[in-house]
Amino acid sequence: MGTGVRGANGRPTGNITYINPADLATYTIARSLPTFKDQRNTILTDQLNLRADFSTGAVGHALSAGLEFTREELDSYGQAATGGSSWPAANLYDPNWNVTGLNWAHNGADAHGKTTTSAIYLFDTLSFGESFLLTAGVRADHYKTDVWQQPHRHRAAQPDAGRVRYPAELEAGRAVQGG
Structure with a gap:
């Protein structure tokens, strides 16, 4: 027995099933597969800010200048369940x-x-007396992202790994002259 839609064989196809609806000990729920993650995330960041306060006549200045740099690298190695394995249903x-x-x-x-x-x-930030402030400035940003996939190769999947190949018209073991 169970909840939800039933398949052609009459068995429930939902996540929650039971044998006896009156017996809570028979209720089970399908366990979902976990999200597999094998990741390494490396971040390097730095910010430099210089500040100077000065006046030019009646105008006050609060000058702020700086640099920022951040590099983030992510390596993600795919994983999956093997051989049709799964977790057994859990008692609800x-x-x-x-x-x-x-x-x-x-x-x-x-x-x-x-x-x-x-x-x-x-x-x-320019100060004209105590009641009027004006901020002016410039900022330039550069942003670059590179993403690539790199197939993971196993020797079993590459039986020729490490083999030296040569054109069919050459004899094995014969020296090849470059030109």
Whole structure:
């Protein structure tokens, strides 16, 4: 028995199933597969800000100048369940958290990315007395992101790995002269 839609065989196809609707101990729920992550994220960042307060006659200045730099690199190595393995259903009212049966491995769906940002700025807040302020400035930003996929290769999938190849018309072991 169970909840939700039933398949052609009459069995429930939903996530929650039960054998006896009056017995809560028979209620189970399908465990979802976890989100597999094998990632490394590296961030380097720095900000430099210089400030100077001065006056030019009756006008006060609060000058702020600076540089910013950030680099973030992400390496993500794809993983997936193997061999049709999965976690068994959990008792809905008394789940066992220490379950086994799900096997996983790297699947080669690797992705890598790098983002670099840099900026330079200069701002000046001009004071005309105590009641009027005017801020003017400039800022230039540079933003670059590179993303690439790099297939993960296993020797078993590459039986010729490490083999030296040569054109068919050459004899094996014969020296080749460059031109």
